[in-house]
Each structure stands twice: as structure tokens, then as C-alpha cells.
Amino acid sequence: MSGDNPIRIGLLSCTKIVRKLSRAINLSPNATISALATYTSSIEEAKSFAESNNFPPNTKIHGSYESLLEDPDVDAVYLPIPASLHVEWAVRAARQGKHILLDKPVALNVSEFDQILEACEVNGVQFMDGTQWMHNPRTAKFMDFIKDFEIKTVHSCFSFAANGNFLRNDNRVKPGLDGLGALGDAGWYTIQAALVANNFKLPKTVTALPGPVLNDAGIVLSCGALFDWEEEGITATIYCSFLANLTMEITAIGAKGTVSVHDFVIPYRETEAAFTTSSGGCCLSEHKVMTELPQEACMVIEFARLVGEVKNRGAKPDGFWLSFSRKTQLLVDAVKESIDNNLEPVILSGR
Amino acid sequence: MSGDNPIRIGLLSCTKIVRKLSRAINLSPNATISALATYTSSIEEAKSFAESNNFPPNTKIHGSYESLLEDPDVDAVYLPIPASLHVEWAVRAARQGKHILLDKPVALNVSEFDQILEACEVNGVQFMDGTQWMHNPRTAKFMDFIKDFEIKTVHSCFSFAANGNFLRNDNRVKPGLDGLGALGDAGWYTIQAALVANNFKLPKTVTALPGPVLNDAGIVLSCGALFDWEEEGITATIYCSFLANLTMEITAIGAKGTVSVHDFVIPYRETEAAFTTSSGGCCLSEHKVMTELPQEACMVIEFARLVGEVKNRGAKPDGFWLSFSRKTQLLVDAVKESIDNNLEPVILSGR
Known part of the structure; x- marks a missing residue:
């Protein structure tokens, strides 16, 4: 496993929590930031956000979430977007085969979350919610x-x-x-x-x-x-x-x-x-x-480990986190x- | 106030909690044990209980609660008896002019407690429940x-x-x-x-x-x-x-x-x-x-202080503790x- 390349994570939005998570990814040996997408900022602003938060210099900047989801150099996405947008973007990400780290609450209600769950299962992607204390x-x-x-x-x-x-x-x-x-x-x-x-x-x-x-x-x-x-x-x-x-x-x-x-x-x-x-x-x-x-790095390491099992070893995604998020x-x-x-x-x- | 004699407390029953409270009274400069009453033990057993718990040598031993309540050398009583007996013995104590330290729960219900409350008010006796942490x-x-x-x-x-x-x-x-x-x-x-x-x-x-x-x-x-x-x-x-x-x-x-x-x-x-x-x-x-x-001695000191105000200075009993017990x-x-x-x-x- 030590020979595997780090899991390439795409980040959606330039928010305070992305700043915290990008630091966590930088601290995680098995993960790296490969892309950033913004809807509300300009490309220039996003570039500046990436630089000031020590993103790798080759991080791709996308002007839309769609574009990032189509990027073949992205294995997994972190979605720190409002809960009302989760079902749309998590399902889209799963359909593009992107593994998903999703902020809480995972949806506005469990029937919305069940659409996410189904999309993850059908597309074989690893899911985890971004609640750090568990890690x-x-x-x-x-x-x-x-x-x-x-x-x-x-x-x-x-x-x-x-x-x-x-x-x-x-x-x-x-x-x-x-x-x-x-x-x-x-x-x-x-x-x-x-x-x-x-x-x-x-x-x-x-x-x-x-x-x-x-x-x-x-x-x-x-x-x-x-x-x-x-x-x-x-x-x-x-x-x-x-x-x-x-x-x-x-x-x-x-x-x-x-x-x-x-x-x-x-x-x-x-x-x-x-x-x-x-x-x-x-x-x-x-x-x-x-x-x-920090615990957010522990979370990223575990997420990237599970993604690596799927990506590099053909394992089935670990269903624990889907189940835990659904119960919550x-x-x-x-x-x-x-x-x-x-x-x-x-x-x-x-x- | 320092010239006042210690408040003389009569203890009802020879139980474990009496052992703890007698130590507290012995630690309290403004209180002393003057009597012990037992219903269930023999006089000899009660004497031995008093001795082994360092009661003052002149502690009077009574063979019944009634007898202790009539003892003119008792200012106040501690009643660590089952809650079902509280209303009877607390009311009797109040009628004999004895100030009352009563174990919790103070009664089986508030209407019983209101009988105790009325007896305390009518007879001008100080009341406190024996909950130590407040002190x-x-x-x-x-x-x-x-x-x-x-x-x-x-x-x-x-x-x-x-x-x-x-x-x-x-x-x-x-x-x-x-x-x-x-x-x-x-x-x-x-x-x-x-x-x-x-x-x-x-x-x-x-x-x-x-x-x-x-x-x-x-x-x-x-x-x-x-x-x-x-x-x-x-x-x-x-x-x-x-x-x-x-x-x-x-x-x-x-x-x-x-x-x-x-x-x-x-x-x-x-x-x-x-x-x-x-x-x-x-x-x-x-x-x-x-x-x-220890907090139980702090309680006894405060109780004896309040009793002393009534006994030695003609103060009205402090109603806070009656009110607090009633609310509880x-x-x-x-x-x-x-x-x-x-x-x-x-x-x-x-x-």
C-alpha cells in the first residue's frame, strides 16, 4: 500500500472549513489536493485562496462543480456546501465515480440521503461524512x-x-x-x-x-x-x-x-x-x-485509506459510514x- | 454569640447515618449530642453505639422517641427515620418545641410535608432538611x-x-x-x-x-x-x-x-x-x-446557628429551608x- 499514489481530492468551494480541511489533507501522507472548484468566486480569487492555503502548485482550478466532477485527476471530493445542495451534488459526484466526503447534516432528510446512499452503492464509491470527532x-x-x-x-x-x-x-x-x-x-x-x-x-x-x-x-x-x-x-x-x-x-x-x-x-x-x-x-x-x-487529518487518512482499498485493490466500499450517517x-x-x-x-x- | 451554650441535639435511631452525623456534631463547635433514642435496639445496645461513636459521656439514652421528645435537655432533633414516619415524628417534635433536622425525602408527598411545615410555623421551630451538599x-x-x-x-x-x-x-x-x-x-x-x-x-x-x-x-x-x-x-x-x-x-x-x-x-x-x-x-x-x-459538619453548624438565633435571641426561624424542601x-x-x-x-x- 505504501507504493500507492496519494488519493487525489477535489474541494468544492473556498470556505473556512475548506481551509481547515486543506491543512488536514496536507498533513495526510496518503492524500493530496488535486483540484478546487468555485461557483461564487472568480478563478483568480480561487487561485489566490489555493495559494494562501498552501495547496500544491499544480492544483487545478475549476470554474464550476460540474467541471471538477469530470476531472479524471480527481479520485474523491469534499463537499462542504449547504445541506440543501447535498443530494444534487453528492449524487452527481457518485455518478462520476468520485468517492465522497460530505459535510453534516448529510441531507435535509433521510429520504434525500437514501438517494445519495443508492448512488454510492450503485457506483461503488466510498462515502464518509465529515464529522471529525469519530476519528x-x-x-x-x-x-x-x-x-x-x-x-x-x-x-x-x-x-x-x-x-x-x-x-x-x-x-x-x-x-x-x-x-x-x-x-x-x-x-x-x-x-x-x-x-x-x-x-x-x-x-x-x-x-x-x-x-x-x-x-x-x-x-x-x-x-x-x-x-x-x-x-x-x-x-x-x-x-x-x-x-x-x-x-x-x-x-x-x-x-x-x-x-x-x-x-x-x-x-x-x-x-x-x-x-x-x-x-x-x-x-x-x-x-x-x-x-x-489533528483529528481532521485522522479523518482524511482513514477516508483516503478506504478509497485506496477500492481504487487500488478492488475492494467493496466500507458501508459503516453510510450506515452511521443514515442512522444519525x-x-x-x-x-x-x-x-x-x-x-x-x-x-x-x-x- | 460565642458565649452561648452549644445547641443540644437528640438523635433518633442507631443507624449508619447517625454515626456519620454524630461525628459531624462532634466537629461542630456550636452543637453537642445530648440524647439518643432507640426503638429497635436495647438500652444496652444504644449505650454501646453511643460509646463506640464518641458521644459525650453524659448523653441520655431513651428507650422511645416520645421520651426523647419530652427531654428538656434537647433543643433540636435529627430524624433519620423512614419517610413514612416523618409526618408523625416531625409534627410531634415541633409540638414539643424541638427544632428539626429531617432526612430527605422530607415526606411521602407535599401534603404530608405541609403538615410538618405548619407544625414548625405554629410552634416557632427551625427546620432544615439533612441534605449536606448545599452546605x-x-x-x-x-x-x-x-x-x-x-x-x-x-x-x-x-x-x-x-x-x-x-x-x-x-x-x-x-x-x-x-x-x-x-x-x-x-x-x-x-x-x-x-x-x-x-x-x-x-x-x-x-x-x-x-x-x-x-x-x-x-x-x-x-x-x-x-x-x-x-x-x-x-x-x-x-x-x-x-x-x-x-x-x-x-x-x-x-x-x-x-x-x-x-x-x-x-x-x-x-x-x-x-x-x-x-x-x-x-x-x-x-x-x-x-x-x-466535612460538609455534614458545615450543615450542623449552620443548623445550630439558626437554632441559636431562635433560642438565644428570639429570632423568627429562617424559612428558606422549609421553602426549599417544599419545592423539592x-x-x-x-x-x-x-x-x-x-x-x-x-x-x-x-x-
Whole structure:
């Protein structure tokens, strides 16, 4: 595998998150940036963006997404575009045989995501959503404890205090763009954390909690929900908000122990990530996990590895990430449905 | 005030918690043990209990609660008896002019507690419930941050993994004794923590969360609930359980900052208690509060101080603790009512 060429990634759009991800790709030995496409900037502006973010000098600049998707020197694409555009561009990318790294929320709802899923499966492309925390080496470590502790309940929250400009103008508060608001953004992480508690199994019922805050356009700015895995006697509560101080907590409590993570979404330090455990009624133990590379680079490396298996070894794409994204989207949808339906429980069987 | 004699406390029963509280009284300069009453042990056994726990040599041993309540050398009583007996013995104590330190839950329901409350008011006796964490100096410190941070949501949980013997035989799982189970025991603390979030104001609605676990006799072993202060846009979730690993968490998230406490019920260390704050999107700050005396002694000192004001200076009893206990009991009742009523919200207005 060490003889393989790096996976060539095309980036769509010149946004802040592309800046972060391009650094991650540059840090990843098995990936490289081969192209950048822009719809809204001029070619000159895109060139300047590429230069100032240390893209390789031979990066091709495309004036449209279509053009990038037809570029034979692109193996995979990163799509950090508004959620309302995901189904169109992810399906197009899959049809062009491009492997896909897609920002969360992966779609506006699960039926849209199922079109993406089908296009990936039909065209044999690898899919991963761009949620980075799952790839931090810390996550695997604390998941080991979660497996051992026979989890009974999980509470996860991700909030940040958005400023007035964000609350008026960001894609994430606009119905036509990322229409799922805090639920599809901050909530995405909390839902994934809840799924981790029961080995990625879907809960049986989802109930939104009283007190959601919506903006005038009906976009969720803050909400909570409860997931109930009835058979196993496990519950999880989540809280996500654009209106409260930065908080990124997981507390998973089991019959045999407790795991707490205080910065699960983005660790306070890039090179070291901590979590605590306690068990047997004893006090807290702190665990520190050294991370040579930032978690977004870990994500790119794993994505490029999976793409490499498909491209260079004819492997079937790994379906885990499609499945995990679909479950997360299903739970986003269910929380939204419960909010829209006067906090009635939503039963997930069969979905 | 320094010239006043210590407040003379009578203890009812020879239980483990009396052992802990007698040590606390011995550590309190303004309180002393003057009497011990037992119903179930012999006088000889009670004497031996008193000796082995370093009670003062002149402690009077009474063969009945009635006898202790008539003892003129008792200013105040500590009642660590099953909740089902609280209304009877607390009312009797008040009528004898004895000030009252009462274990939680303070009653089986708020209408019972209102009888205790009335007896205390009519007889001018000081009341306090025996929940110790409120008296740890740390609590006042983190409450200062909570006041500043404009709290939006609080999550508090207290769980411990009870063993089989506890789950079969403890008072707390028996309908005839402490009939409120984990909700009246562990839940009491989590409810108090939620009340702290909004300056001791009652929420407008209380909704039990899906997934409560009850034993065959209908006693709650594990449950969660949501409190909604609708006007202020504040919510709180609680989780209490006899079935999960020892966990004692408060996470209070505000517009301006977050407070986390990981051992709020009983600090892991007796002489030092910590909590963390974060604000402005920055990382965590740890705050350590030194505690010369264990929190149960802080409680006894404050109780004896209030009793001393009444006894020695003719002050009116301080009503804060009666009010706080009543609110806590009201919320315990409301969670139970919601559980019994298919998780329907309970509206508290006017209660």
C-alpha cells in the first residue's frame, strides 16, 4: 500500500472549513489536493485562496462543480456546501465515480440521503461524512470503556453561543440552505454520541423535550431530545444549541462505570485529548490520549485509506459510514418530527 | 454569640447515618449530642453505639422517641427515620418545641410535608432538611458563577449501583417505608441542583422522561425528568438511579458560561472540593475550594446557628429551608405523578 499514489481530492468551494480541511489533507501522507472548484468566486480569487492555503502548485482550478466532477485527476471530493445542495451534488459526484466526503447534516432528510446512499452503492464509491470527532484516537479509547461499562444512560450536549450576525445570516439558520439548524449542526454530534452508547443501534423511540427554541422561519436554534432503547433499558438525552456557551459533553453512565468527555467535538488541545472514567464507586481517573495529528487529518487518512482499498485493490466500499450517517440523519429527522408534532414520541421501528 | 451554650441535639435511631452525623456534631463547635433514642435496639445496645461513636459521656439514652421528645435537655432533633414516619415524628417534635433536622425525602408527598411545615410555623421551630451538599462551601462558590452565566439548561444526575441486598431489603425500595425510591433519595439531590439553576424558582411544567425502571412493588429504581421554566426559556434534565455506577454530575450551561461539578453530592475528598467553569468559548478552568470541615459538619453548624438565633435571641426561624424542601418535595411528587400518568406533563402553577 505504501507504493500507492496519494488519493487525489477535489474541494468544492473556498470556505473556512475548506481551509481547515486543506491543512488536514496536507498533513495526510496518503492524500493530496488535486483540484478546487468555485461557483461564487472568480478563478483568480480561487487561485489566490489555493495559494494562501498552501495547496500544491499544480492544483487545478475549476470554474464550476460540474467541471471538477469530470476531472479524471480527481479520485474523491469534499463537499462542504449547504445541506440543501447535498443530494444534487453528492449524487452527481457518485455518478462520476468520485468517492465522497460530505459535510453534516448529510441531507435535509433521510429520504434525500437514501438517494445519495443508492448512488454510492450503485457506483461503488466510498462515502464518509465529515464529522471529525469519530476519528480522534481518543474516541476509540473511550468507546472501549463504554463497551465494558454496560451503559444505562448517556447525556451529550454541544452548544455554542452564536453571535448576532450568525443568527441572522449563517447558512445554518436559513430554511433554504441548512434547514435543520442547531439540530443538524450541533445536534448531529450529540446524536452520534448517543448512538455510540448502544453500539450504533437505533433507539426504539425518539421524543423531543419541552422547550425547543425556533427562529421566525421555524429553524431550530436550541432543543433537547430523549432516545429510548426500550429492550435494553438504555436511554440517552441530547441537548444542542446555538444560544449557549461552548459546551461539548458526553456523560455515559453504566452499571459498571462512567465515562465523561468534556470536549468531545473539538478537543481543547490538538495534540492531546482527555477523558475520565470512574468505576466501583471510586473517584475519577483521567486518561490522556496523545494525538500526533489533528483529528481532521485522522479523518482524511482513514477516508483516503478506504478509497485506496477500492481504487487500488478492488475492494467493496466500507458501508459503516453510510450506515452511521443514515442512522444519525434518521434521528435528526425524528427529533424534528417530534418537535413539529407537539413533542409526541416518534417510533422508529422499520425506518 | 460565642458565649452561648452549644445547641443540644437528640438523635433518633442507631443507624449508619447517625454515626456519620454524630461525628459531624462532634466537629461542630456550636452543637453537642445530648440524647439518643432507640426503638429497635436495647438500652444496652444504644449505650454501646453511643460509646463506640464518641458521644459525650453524659448523653441520655431513651428507650422511645416520645421520651426523647419530652427531654428538656434537647433543643433540636435529627430524624433519620423512614419517610413514612416523618409526618408523625416531625409534627410531634415541633409540638414539643424541638427544632428539626429531617432526612430527605422530607415526606411521602407535599401534603404530608405541609403538615410538618405548619407544625414548625405554629410552634416557632427551625427546620432544615439533612441534605449536606448545599452546605459545602463549594456550592456557594459555583452558585455565584451560575448566577452570572445566565443559565439556559442544567443536567444533573446522581446514580449509584445498589447491590442485591439493597434492592431487596433497603427502606428505600419498600412502599411502606421510603416509598419514593430513587426519586426521593438520589433524585432529591438532582432536583435541588435543578432548582439552583433558576434561583430556587419552581419550573412551570415537569415531565418524566421515557424509560423509568420500577420494581415489582412500583417503587422507582431509576428515572429521568425534564423541568421547564417556560417564561425564562430555561430547562433542566435530571437522572437518578439505584442501578448505575456512582455518578454525581451537574452541568449548567448558560449564555455566558458553563459550570460543571463531578462529585456534587459527596466530594471525593473531604478537605477539598472542585468544580470547573468555562466561558467565552475558552477552555476549562478548575476551581478548588478548601473545606476545613466535612460538609455534614458545615450543615450542623449552620443548623445550630439558626437554632441559636431562635433560642438565644428570639429570632423568627429562617424559612428558606422549609421553602426549599417544599419545592423539592413538590417536584419529586410531580415527577412521580408524570410517571404514573403515562409521562404526561404536570403543570405546577398554583401548587
